[in-house]
Amino acid sequence: MNESPCPAENARFVAMIVPLMMTEVVATLGLVMLFAALRQLAVDLGSAAAAGWLVTAFILSSAVGGALLGRVGDVVGRRRVLLAVLAAAVIGSLIGCFTRSAGPLILARTLQGLAGASMPLCIGLVRERAPPALVPRGIGLISATASISAGLGLLVGGVIVDLFDWQAVFTVLAILSVLALLGVWRLVAADPPRGSTRIEDVVGGLLFAPGIVGLLLGIEEIGHSGMADPRNWLWIVVSLALLAIWVWRELTVAQPLISVRLLLVPQIALANLALVFAALGAFQSGQMMAQFGQQPPSSGAGLGLSATGAAMLLTPINIAAGFIYARFAGLVARHGPRTMALLGGLLMAASFTGLVLVHGSVVVVEVWLAIQMVGLGMVFVTVPVVVVSACPPERVSEATGMIVVIRSTAMAIGAQVVATLLSTPGAGTHASEGTWRIVFAWGAITALAVAIVALRLPSRLQIEKAPDVP
Incomplete structure (x- = not known):
């Protein structure tokens, strides 16, 4: 302790x-x-x-x-x-x-x-x-x-x-x-004196930047011009090739710019995988509610709110959840990452399952969203705590920086998945009741995946003291 x-x-x-x-x-x-x-x-x-x-x-x-x-x-x-x-x-x-x-x-x-x-x-x-x-x-x-x-x-x-x-x-x-x-x-x-850490293969490491930019741009452009546009897939294929070269190069040097080996540490890899599933599903709630909230009930589904009203579905919940995030961090330290991430995944799965079954009133939807935000908060706080505990102190910002990249990429993919599900042929201007059930089921499936990954996270947290700062 x-x-x-x-x-x-x-x-x-x-x-x-x-x-x-x-x-x-x-x-x-x-x-x-x-x-x-x-x-x-x-x-x-x-x-x-x-x-x-x-x-x-x-x-x-x-x-x-x-x-x-x-x-x-x-x-x-x-x-x-x-x-x-x-x-x-x-x-x-x-x-x-x-x-x-x-x-x-x-x-x-x-x-x-x-x-x-x-x-x-x-x-x-x-x-x-x-x-x-x-x-x-x-x-x-x-x-x-x-x-x-x-x-x-x-x-x-x-x-x-x-x-x-x-x-x-x-x-x-x-x-x-x-x-x-x-x-x-x-x-x-002020920063303490640094050792003589040397970064090899800067050029190879910098392949990461155009690779990830091209990948995100390609995914985003699919939402604008559609999956049939070959230019979008060219962006994605070239970007994936650059990232593959980046991985290969970074695995061949002792001091890479970004350590791929660090990302493969089981504890770090599992924490990031849990975040990927959350980004594919629960992080898309803003997009889901912006459309579901404004869709007129006369179309068969939706709440019929104004744009401001739809935005307010999540705003107060996000603010309230934020105030208890610090408490979540203490619970991670007390009960362990496995318990917190597992509970978070199950709460998200329960909320999306509830939306599949009952989503006809603002009050009911707000209850499901509140449960979802609590679960998402547990996962959102647990992931960086696990990563920080698993990596050397001298590479913490690198490891947590990759969390930003992984989350951004998964969110971009998740946004396109949700948009594709909502663009069912023959659905007309608005998505049907059945389509919305499928979208909410997607959220439940990804949340269950978070819970399954959480079972492999450590049961106890141990953070060693970092070197003293003068």
Whole structure:
């Protein structure tokens, strides 16, 4: 068992975790708040496609930055890289404040998206600086911040756009980024001296970036132009070939940029596999409810809500769930990852099964969604805790950065699966009752897969003390 921290260690932990949570606010709001401005942006930029690229640029930058910058942070210092990431977010936000052209705005969103590397860097700092007993709590607080920010982001973004203009979103993000930058600079101790770690085969490692970008773009384009378009499959095939070359090259060097061997450690591989199944199903609830909530009941299924009403199905639940995520981290430490992930998977499966059977009223749907968010929260917190406990302290940000990549890829695939299921030939404008039952059943099946994988996770958590930081 890990020893309880002393009051001085608790105080240092609080001083460190506050700016790290602020950093996660910047990363999450940077993505979510702009959703509320997409309609205005489509008008100002001349097309919905141009506005959509502002979201795509952020997601791609986050996915690549999470892995690559996480590893760079492991090598040269996580605080140093986190400051650079926040500085990039400040610059990107300022660019967005002073331009209304598509090109500069895409650059701005790419720079803002680098804040997607903040979670692996923050988790790495918690692992490096906090006493072992406080590591799960720190991960839980960071995860809770992401959930609460995601829940509030669309609402806050909508208020800002209604009262001002979409550029005000960039102004708010600039202010928040500066505050987070100052907080990390003032309250997080300087990085300790690093050893002589050497990264071999940087060129081979960098094959990862175009490979994952091309894969995500190919999957996204299938949603726009359909599966019959050969260009989409060309994107995917070439990207998979690049990733295969990347895997082969990284397995042949002693100090790769991103360690494939680390991802193959059973505990890490199983935790990521559980996350994949959750991303394929439960993470698609936003897409499901946006459509099911707005579909008129006269079509045979749906709740007949406005766009705002459909968005509010998940917003209060996300916020409420976020406040108990830190508690989940403590339960992972007390009862073990296997129990928590298993219970989380079963709760998600129960909620989706309930939606298959009964989904005719807002109240009933809200109950199922609340159960689902509790289960998803258990899995969402358990996965990084397991990964952190299983990998060497000097590679924590790299390993948790790959969580971002794996989740983004699985979510993109899951979104296309759900969209395909909802596009049943002959269903008309709206999906039928039977189609929605199939979609909810998909969620139940993926949740049961999470529970099955959870059975192979460790029954107890053990986090060793990281080397002391001067």
